[in-house]
Amino acid sequence: MAAQMTDAHRRFLQVLMSHGIMEGSEARKLHRRCCEIHKVYYAHDKLDDFISTINSHLQPLFMQIRKGMSEGDGRAHYALVNLAETEITKMASDYTENELELFRKTMDLIILSENGFASSTDILNLADQLKTKKMKKKEAEQVLKVFVEDKWLSERNGEYTLHTRCIIEMEQYILSNYQDVARKCNICHSLAIQSQVCESCGIGMHLPCVRKYFRAQTEPRCPQCNDFWSCDIPGTEQ
16 A cells, blocks of 8 residues: 655655756755745655555556756756656647657757767757757757757757756657667666766666776676677766
8 A cells, every 4th residue: 555645745846847857965955944944754764665656556547756867077967757648748838839740859969870969060960950840050059048948958068968857758658669779777776878888788878877887897808798888888988
């Protein structure tokens, strides 16, 4: 039988809903605050159990709080996911058809790229090739800005990648729609967009997972085939 939802659980859910996604340390602070406000038992290491209780009550509503990882720094994040709709359908209520087409094409560029990024130049070049309705570059720049604000994309120095929220929400969609190229990280087993790939056996690993896994090894070897890991280990050059 599912544990009882308290006002602390409800408050946590409400705040997470308004944010869409929350970094792990923020979620832990929120967990503590909600328990203190509503005088509910609090244990600092029980956040996942606390969320599990919420999830058991969200199940009939086809919703779930999911935990994921930022591909940039490896930090945990929590996002509220709607399981009833495919994610692209869900976005349809917020964006026009040609904006959605631009997002899909941007996603193609990012997922099919070697490093998990697409340049703004390449994305903007797609704007006047849209089948639904062509976009001027200035208009496309604004749309990209909105995708970043809405946490579907992240941008760094004119390079775009999928935001952590997008990866958490769209993992199943991406794995089933990009079967030939989408891969899961060999270490944490979640979808890896920005990853390093073993030249011998083809497994992929998130950059933070690569850093963590090879930290104590003098000669980095693939966890799958034991061949020498020829990619540069991130963080070792500092």
